[in-house]
Amino acid sequence: MGKEIFKLSRVPGQAVTDDQLLTDLRRVAGELGKATVGQKEYRRLGTYDDSTVSTRFGSWNKALKVAGLEVANEVNLSDALLFENLLQLWIYYGRQPRRRELSLPPSTISQSPYQRRFGAWSAALSAFVEFANALNDDGASSGPIATIHPMRRTPRDPSLRLRFRVLQRDRFSCRSCGASPATTPQVQLHVDHILAWSLGGETTLDNLQTLCATCNLGKGALPG
Template sequence: MTSINFELSRVSGQPVDDAELLIDLKLVAKMLGASTVSIPKYREYGQYDESTIASRFGSWNEALLTAGLTVSNEVNISDDRLFENILALWQHYGRQPRRSELAKPPSAISQSPYNRRFGSWRAALEAFVEYANAGGTEAPPVLEKGENQPKSGRDPSLRLRWHVLQRDRHLLRLRSKSSYITWC
């Protein structure tokens, strides 16, 4: 005969204390193998409702900090930090940074905060130029072509290559106009 053990379960609607919320937040971070937890990930793996955590600690970011985790999505970034990021990019590339370069290092800030604050990347650059010129920030020297600039690819895309092959009936033209070989 097998013995049945008693188990205590939490009653739905019973208040949860802060320590339980923080423990669950840390468990989800550990399960994900990350130093932070986004709201969608917590919604997927967490035990409690994310709005309970956010309201209990004031915000989701405050809950993460209280749990000893890093902030997943920083909001209300100051103009100075936004402009410092643009300056770092400008110095890194030796030219005006492009919007696409916000997605890769050395950029620490994505394009969303710039769009929220200034309406567009172009407007953010205009505000930066005005800020930098008013503050006496010296522009980095213009680099010669090829210095510290990403190399553009020389290979055509697969789509373009396919269209060229179709156009040429899958024949590769060599140096001589009369000699052709079949492209496999």
């Protein structure tokens, strides 16, 4: 087909619905091939004024969230959230993630928060690895342990650092079938108790293993 001759423009002063604003945000994100949209990008490609979007939803970030898009420049993100995102990338790629991969799924946080918090990508990775490797000999978190049961030493859910240690040991692959997100992106990995927690198993490095979602659901509470 030839180049479009006519293009419909919005009449100035015409009322705009929330759905129209959100749909346009998603359209721009699609054109950019990204899961988020910056205000400068929207000024260049959007149909409406970015100030209208911000005012309607309370802020630009709130508008992105309502549209189902990611917040790229959210400030004051906790270290836990930043490290959790790094862990998901490490699982997905089966290796140390690269800075450019922060702009691609499954990352939900862009480069900027890491730059603000740590000053450099290498420093962010170093901080994450230092945090993840800060374990006692039995694999329990070096922080205080919540009291769940008088006979237990550990909580049911492994900490982020312990999950990383287990996944790293198991090469980010299912110990039962070998599946890995690095080769099959739809694979989801779980950190599972070998002896079920409900049967008295502790949340320690030697009692945890990496299983894909399929193998984990098939295992149930059976040991091994």
